[in-house]
Amino acid sequence: MKWLQAIPKRWLPWLIGGAFALLALTLTPTLMRHDTVVQIRVSHAGAPMPDGFYLYQQLTAQGIRIKSITPSGDALVIHFESEEQSLAAQKVLRRLLPQGFIVAQYDQAERQSLA
Incomplete structure (x- = not known):
């Protein structure tokens, strides 16, 4: 000192x-930094949501890093660190999940401005 x-x-x-x-x-x-968020919803009411842990395992196996997966009402919300990770995850999820699931980019800023 x-x-x-x-x-x-x-x-x-x-x-x-x-x-x-x-x-x-x-x-x-x-x-x-703006988190990139993907939201998974079912297209028919009453259909079960996919298992978040299963999706985490599948995306991680593809080298996609996930910050978090959380249920939010009738959807599953997945946070990613980058846009690239989010886009790669969307491709994998569309291939992985059967028909009846909607996989879409989710803009948190837009939702917060509506609240």
Whole structure:
């Protein structure tokens, strides 16, 4: 800690400001990142939803990284870290799930603005 005492006091505000600026630049992409969301719904009322754990296993086996899978009312919502992962997952899910399931991109920002 002797090196800390060797720093001139007039530099301290600049060093603290620089540290905060560096922290802000580091965290901004993470905080501003927009999750990509895919929603799976059944096309007929009363049909069972697919098993989320099964879908997780199948997508992971294809190299698709999933942030989360959660039930939401009459749908299953899957969060991805990137648009590429989401698009790849949509292709796999359309091939994997039988007829009667709707797999679609889901825009969270649009839904939040409607609420």
